[in-house]
Structure formats: C-alpha cells, structure tokens
Amino acid sequence: MQAVTLGPAGTYSHRAARAVADEVAFRESVSAIVDAVDTGTYDRGVVPIENSIEGSVTETLDAIADANIAVTREIVTPIRHALLAQSDSFSTVASHSQALAQCRTYLETEYPNATLEAVTSTARGVERAREDASVAGIGHPDNAGDGLRVLAEDIQDRSSNATRFFVLAPASERSDAGGKSTVVVYPNANYPGLLLELLEAFAERDINLSRIESRPSGNRLGDYLFHIDFEAGLYEERAQEALESVDDIASRGWVKRLGSYDTQHVLY
Numbered sequence: 001m002q003a004v005t006l007g008p009a010g011t012y013s014h015r016a017a018r019a020v021a022d023e024v025a026f027r028e029s030v031s032a033i034v035d036a037v038d039t040g041t042y043d044r045g046v047v048p049i050e051n052s053i054e055g056s057v058t059e060t061l062d063a064i065a066d067a068n069i070a071v072t073r074e075i076v077t078p079i080r081h082a083l084l085a086q087s088d089s090f091s092t093v094a095s096h097s098q099a100l101a102q103c104r105t106y107l108e109t110e111y112p113n114a115t116l117e118a119v120t121s122t123a124r125g126v127e128r129a130r131e132d133a134s135v136a137g138i139g140h141p142d143n144a145g146d147g148l149r150v151l152a153e154d155i156q157d158r159s160s161n162a163t164r165f166f167v168l169a170p171a172s173e174r175s176d177a178g179g180k181s182t183v184v185v186y187p188n189a190n191y192p193g194l195l196l197e198l199l200e201a202f203a204e205r206d207i208n209l210s211r212i213e214s215r216p217s218g219n220r221l222g223d224y225l226f227h228i229d230f231e232a233g234l235y236e237e238r239a240q241e242a243l244e245s246v247d248d249i250a251s252r253g254w255v256k257r258l259g260s261y262d263t264q265h266v267l268y
C-alpha cells in the first residue's frame with residue numbers, strides 16, 4: 001500500500017506513515033495530502049491532528065471538515081526534537097511552526113537572539129540548515145546525516161511531547177468498527193444551550209468525549225463547526241443513538257461521520 005504524507009523525507013509524519021505503508025509519497029502541505037486522498041490519487045494519507053504541547057493542527061481540522069474522506073486509524077508517537085546545524089554559529093532557526101512552538105522555552109533560554117523561521121516541515125528546516133551555515137533546523141536527530149551536527153537533543157519543552165496523526169482513506173472505506181470515532185458537526189444555529197445539548201447527547205449515553213474543538217465555519221463571525229472524538233465505535237447502539245440526537249441538533253446544518261478506528265502507538 002502507498003501512503004502520502006508531509007514531506008520531504010524525514011518528517012515526523014513520514015515516520016508515522018511508515019507504520020501503515022511500505023511506500024510513502026510526499027506533499028508540501030496537509031491540504032494537498034487530504035486532497036490527494038479525496039480525489040483517489042492515494043489510498044492512504046497520514047496527517048498530524050494534535051500535539052500534547054501545542055494542541056490542534058488547525059490546517060488539518062479545516063481540510064478534513066471540507067473533504068469527503070474516512071479516518072481509519074490514529075497513530076500516536078513521541079516527538080523528540082534535536083537542534084541540527086553545520087556549527088553552533090547560526091543566527092536563524094528554521095522548522096515547522098508546531099516544532100518551533102514545542103521548543104519555545106528552550107529557544108528563548110538558549111538562543112534568545114535567533115530569528116525563528118517557519119517552514120513547511122521539520123525536514124524542510126533541516127534542508128535549509130544543510131544548505132546554509134547561518135541556519136539551524138529542528139527535527140528528528142536521524143536527519144543530521146552528513147554535514148550537520150546534532151547540537152542538542154530532547155529540546156522540546158516537555159519530555160512527554162507526543163503528536164497524534166490520523167490515517168485517512170477514501171470515504172468508501174469508512175468503518176463502524178473500532179474503539180474511537182470522529183464526527184464533524186456544523187449546527188448552523190446559535191442559541192443558549194446549543195453546545196450543552198451536543199455534550200448531553202454523549203453524556204446521557206455514558207460516552208466519553210476525548211476531544212472537542214470548535215473551528216470557525218468561515219461563513220460569518222461567531223459561527224462554528226465542532227470536531228468531536230468519542231470513545232465508542234459507530235457499531236454500538238449508544239453511539240448510533242447519540243448521533244441521531246446530534247443529527248436533530250444539527251438539522252439546519254450537517255453532521256459528517258469520519259468513521260471508527262483504533263489507536264496504534266508508534267515508537268522509533
């Protein structure tokens with residue numbers, strides 16, 4: 001099976017994708033990965049969804065809300081960042097915005113004068129460092145290869161740093177089996193107690209929510225859609241009942257069932 005993920009080679013997404021596919025292809029943005037699965041160019045896509053320090057990857061949330069795809073697995077992996085450069089005399093640190101944010105305290109303490117440059121991925125930042133002696137990259141230490149020194153390891157602000165990825169598949173592969181499920185709800189309504197009603201649909205059926213995130217709908221200020229992960233499979237009666245209730249609450253909008261899935265922990 002071939003999967004598409006965030007490139008170039010050496011990103012954390014690449015490491016997660018290797019757990020689901022023998023061959024991995026790359027795109028430079030999350031939206032392009034979601035699009036490649038939505039249009040049938042690839043059978044699987046692997047995208048970062050949230051990080052234990054920095055929270056949601058909003059580009060992913062917005063892209064999957066707009067697409068017609070399924071989530072077939074989640075992958076959780078520890079993220080341990082290293083600082084990579086030709087020497088310790090650099091003036092710029094280039095990495096993915098999530099990685100820069102995950103190392104904020106380290107960078108402010110050790111390199112308060114460095115310019116931070118957000119690039120499309122950690123591996124792209126390491127490439128910048130390989131080409132330019134004034135640039136350091138933040139990424140997985142294995143990316144050092146020839147020409148770069150590992151100046152520091154484990155520079156993330158918390159040792160428990162972990163990122164959760166979704167494995168995406170075409171909508172036809174949506175499954176009701178699995179211990180968790182994800183839905184996106186657009187109520188297209190705004191009244192006191194709307195969010196409470198949504199939460200009650202799950203609480204009354206003893207279903208634990210593991211994440212709820214609101215994102216602007218883009219239609220008007222103050223109008224939101226909700227990304228909800230819950231700990232039940234869509235095959236379960238209680239989940240079906242909860243979603244019938246959610247369908248009623250969102251009768252003026254829509255409810256997108258992305259499917260049920262299990263969790264895989266990947267160490268590397």
Ligand SMILES: O=C(O)C(=O)C[C@]1(C(=O)O)C=C[C@@H](O)C=C1
Nearest residue numbers: 011012013048096098121122163
């Ligand atoms: O740039 C990478 O290496 C990625 O795979 C992206 C990404 C992210 O978007 O969160 C993935 C894991 C880490 O949290 C840092 C960056």
